[in-house]
Each structure stands twice: as structure tokens, then as C-alpha cells.
Amino acid sequence: xxxxxxxxxxxxxxxxxxxxxxxxxxxxxxxxxxxxxxxxxxxxxxxxxxxxxxxxxxxxxxxxxxxxxxxxxxxxxxxxxxxxxxxxxxxxxxxxxxxxxxxxxxxxxxxxxxxxxxxxxxxxxxxxxxxxxxxxxxxxxxxxxxxxxxxxxxxxxxxxxxxxxxxxxxxxxxxxxxxxxxxxxxxxxxxxxxxxxxxxxxxxxxxxxxxxxxxxxxxxxxxxxxxxxxxxxxxxxxxxxxxxxxxxxxxxxxxxxxxxxxxxxxxxxxxxxxxxxxxxxxxxxxxxxxxxxxxxxxxxxxxx
Amino acid sequence: xxxxxxxxxxxxxxxxxxxxxxxxxxxxxxxxxxxxxxxxxxxxxxxxxxxxxxxxxxxxxxxxxxxxxxxxxxxxxxxxxxxxxxxxxxxxxxxxxxxxxxxxxxxxxxxxxxxxxxxxxxxxxxxxx
Numbered sequence: 001x002x003x004x005x006x007x008x009x010x011x012x013x014x015x016x017x018x019x020x021x022x023x024x025x026x027x028x029x030x031x032x033x034x035x036x037x038x039x040x041x042x043x044x045x046x047x048x049x050x051x052x053x054x055x056x057x058x059x060x061x062x063x064x065x066x067x068x069x070x071x072x073x074x075x076x077x078x079x080x081x082x083x084x085x086x087x088x089x090x091x092x093x094x095x096x097x098x099x100x101x102x103x104x105x106x107x108x109x110x111x112x113x114x115x116x117x118x119x120x121x122x123x124x125x126x127x128x129x130x131x132x133x134x135x136x137x138x139x140x141x142x143x144x145x146x147x148x149x150x151x152x153x154x155x156x157x158x159x160x161x162x163x164x165x166x167x168x169x170x171x172x173x174x175x176x177x178x179x180x181x182x183x184x185x186x187x188x189x190x191x192x193x194x195x196x197x198x199x200x201x202x203x204x205x206x207x208x209x210x211x212x213x214x215x216x217x218x219x220x221x222x223x224x225x226x227x228x229x230x231x232x233x234x235x236x237x238x239x240x241x242x243x244x245x246x247x248x249x250x251x252x253x254x255x256x257x258x259x260x261x262x263x264x265x266x267x268x269x270x271x272x273x274x275x276x277x278x279x280x281x282x283x284x285x286x287x288x289x290x291x292x293x294x295x296x297x298x299x300x301x302x303x304x
Numbered sequence: 305x306x307x308x309x310x311x312x313x314x315x316x317x318x319x320x321x322x323x324x325x326x327x328x329x330x331x332x333x334x335x336x337x338x339x340x341x342x343x344x345x346x347x348x349x350x351x352x353x354x355x356x357x358x359x360x361x362x363x364x365x366x367x368x369x370x371x372x373x374x375x376x377x378x379x380x381x382x383x384x385x386x387x388x389x390x391x392x393x394x395x396x397x398x399x400x401x402x403x404x405x406x407x408x409x410x411x412x413x414x415x416x417x418x419x420x421x422x423x424x425x426x427x428x429x430x431x432x433x
Contacts, residue, residue: 012364014343014344014362014363014364015361015362018361057364058366059343059344059364059366060344060364060366235340235341235342237340254340254341254344255342256342257344258340258342258344258345259344260340297337298339298340301345301347302339302340302345303345304340304344304345
């Protein structure tokens, strides 16, 4: 099936002690490794060694890791990326702790992607044998998993083609300048599974991070997360509210270095044959923030 | 007890010790364009025209460049004044969005100024009074 999911997001933080407090104590991630200036985390319902890597020094994105189902998928993606005109390099087992061989390339949007097949399986926090529904002693929000990310690019239409051609993704929703066939794509939400989006791309500067999101089950968990952000003095950007696009329920908030995070619940099931939702500029506010129906200034300007 | 003066309109805002410029302005009822409020997005930069401030956290080089560390650029969400400072916003002015908060801040500033005047004339400290 090729790419299964966004395996890891590797981001920079200005102060590791503050970042660790946020990701471990507010969000409830489990630290799996601390080495040099990097700390590795997994969420409770994830089984691979890590899904978040924090690196001290600076802000913003270092790279994403995408996990594929079969090792042959790596070769397939390498061929397709080269055919698209992208320079691909090989990475070796151990370049990233507990991650196997793979490839690395810079996308047309100037983001670094790694593609890998093997990661050390450490297991979920509830195991696989007669597992309970959730761990009894979750910390803070207790997010179960990394969900998706939104990045910016000067040409979202080009990234839409890149992710389609190289990863086999399809668009579930788009923001376009109009319904005309030659309309410009302003933003695109893409996946290759029933998950409503794995990566979204918004028009903006090259190489920037808008946010990465953690999964939650439903509305009340989103509200509880917002309560915890107030307890821990986490700056809330927007929410709790709903996105018109994806129909997901959300809080946008910032980590202690200013990287935007999200908790995201719901969203409908995606299928490749489902007619794509198209949003046009007059309804963009409602598409992004379904209740305020206004696009705040920060949504398009605040990036790391 | 530093104050922040806004150029060119002349508003004076009173800050608590160790408080950032951004936090002080918002607590005093003013608003302007801000982003992450944690030093990452660079949206809340202003120009510091006089006075001294320092950053209370490490600030990434991609947010404040080497040149900006000496040219008066002030990242308000991380900047704590060390003296009274005067700032000028870039392409906008502060908006007074809450008169009640402004009134509270103004009274706090007047009280601090009156107290400073008393201690200056009597030569005593607050604790000795």
C-alpha cells in the first residue's frame, strides 16, 4: 500500500527542559530516548519507537518520516521521486535511532522527507494480549497518537501533484480560487487511507511548519485538552472549535518554542472515490474555523 | 518598575517586574498583531527606540538574526525591559481594546510614580516606611 502513515515529526525547540515539560507532562507523551541534544517520544497507542523527535536549538521543522508497508515500497517511491525530478539519497539503519534503511529527499516545497520501512517496535502502552481500552495512569491530555501535519509551500498545486505521483496520495478537500477547471489551488488536504488527511499543504513560504497534530477521540476530549492548556499556561491559538474542512474538532496551541500543535478529533472517513470537497474564497473562514467563520490573522502568518 | 512608552502616540504602560512587553501591553488593555507568544513566529517584533531590554528565553537565529540583535529590533513576547523603554510598532499602532484594564494599569502606574516621588524626597525605602 506504500506509505502507511506519518511516522515521525522531527522539530526544533529553543529550550529542551520547557519542551520536555510540554510534550511529556501536558500532552502525555512517553519519552523513549534522550541522546545528545535530542529527545524521542511516542504516544500511548503507538507501537514504534518514536513519533516525535525534539532537537534543541532553533524552532521549526527538521524533517518528517513516512513509514511504508513493504521494503519494496522504498524503491518504488525512490523511482517515482526521481521521475518527478527530485534528488533522492539513501539513508542507513541507525542514521535515526531505532529506524531502518530508507531514503531521504527534499520536496518541491523545501521540506525534508524520509521514507522507511523498519522501526523498533516497543509496543503500545496497553499491549496486544487482552488489552485494556487505555492506560490507567495517563498524564495530562494523554494523546494516543500523532495524526497529521500542515505545511506551507509557494505552490500547493505542485505539492498536490508531487504527493499524488510519488506517495499515491489523493486530495480529500481543496481550497481553490474558483470552481473553474483552471483555478489555482490555495490549499490541499491529502491522504492515502481512510484517515481524512495525513498531510495538508497551504499556500505560503517554502519549508515552513504550520502545525503537527495529535489525535483525540471526540469533542469532550478536545474540551478537556483546552482545560489542561489553561492549567499549564499553554497559549491557545484557536478553539475549541470545528473545522468546516475535514469536519474535525480542534484546538490549535503553541509549544514553549512557538511551534504550533493541534489536537484533532473526528473527521469523516476518506475514500479515493468520494467526490472531493471544494472550498472557494468566500467561505474560507467557515472552512477553516466553522464557528467564528473568520480566518484569524495568525492562521496564515504564524509559522515556524 | 519599568514603563513602556509607545511612539509616536505617547501611551505609557506600566509593567510588573520580569514581565514581557507583550504581556504588559495586553494586560493593560492594548492589542496589536501577535502570534505564538512563545518566541517562535517573529510576528510581534517592534522597534525599540530607547532604553534597554533583554530576552528571558533563548531566541532562535531564524527569528532574530544577528543584525537584529543590535539594531533595536525587539521581539515583544520574549523581551523584558531593564529600563524604561520606548517602542514603535511596525506598520500599525496599538489598539486600546479594553478601557477597564487600561484604567487599572494607569492607576498602578500613578501609584508607583507617587511612591517613587515620596521615597526620593524622604530618602527612605518602601520597607522602612
